[in-house]
Amino acid sequence: MPRRGRVKKEGPESGEDSDEYRKRRDRNNLAVKRSRVKSKQKTQETVNRVSELRNENTVLEEKVKTLTKELGFLKELFLAHASNNVDASKFEGVNFQKLFEDNSSAGTSNDNINNTS
Amino acid sequence: MPRRGRVKKEGPESGEDSDEYRKRRDRNNLAVKRSRVKSKQKTQETVNRVSELRNENTVLEEKVKTLTKELGFLKELFLAHASNNVDASKFEGVNFQKLFEDNSSAGTSNDNINNTS
DNA sequence: TTTAATTGCGCAATAT
């Protein structure tokens, strides 16, 4: 990136008579203001975006927690029932072992159902 | 917030001899640079934070999706079994109706178990 | 080429 900024402090070097020069300076100064306002807005929006995302994140984490609990509850229910007096045939070959393994990252593939009959 | 920035273009007004003045100016210019570097770093970190949060968010959303599917699968399993030929007594008073209502936002309160026997 | 937008830099007022 090439050099920028003032190096010398000469007078209106880029221009002609002070008249046109000033017009150009004034216009540029306005452009600079616009640009800086825009820049600050963007920064602020980014900061706000962080807040939004943190909120969404919290909600999602709670949701995961809740779902995990529900799932755990159902699994316990199943297992309790199964270990006590299961009539496994009624579930038509559902492989509970596999179903209740740690499959947090698994989809709902029907690998859990093997027609063992 | 009060006025800032140059208003006049006088010479070393805040100071004394050009010597001490320049020293002060130079030190301030360095401070300005440090301050602006820091500012840009902070902005960049905020931008990065947004990326991180978006990633976490995606992961969490997938997790919710997976868990929801698993839960749905178990519920269907339950219901299918229940509607076909349930021997509900084996579940010792579990209220399937309530259990399978939309309780995404509910905890794992044992309200689902009512000793109806 | 002309004009607007960005950006590095310095000044001075102000904030800490």
Place this chain on the structure above:
DNA sequence: GATATTGCGCAATTAA
């Protein structure tokens, strides 16, 4: 008193 921030203007560069 010294450093840190910040509004503002200048000029160089870049983008339209």
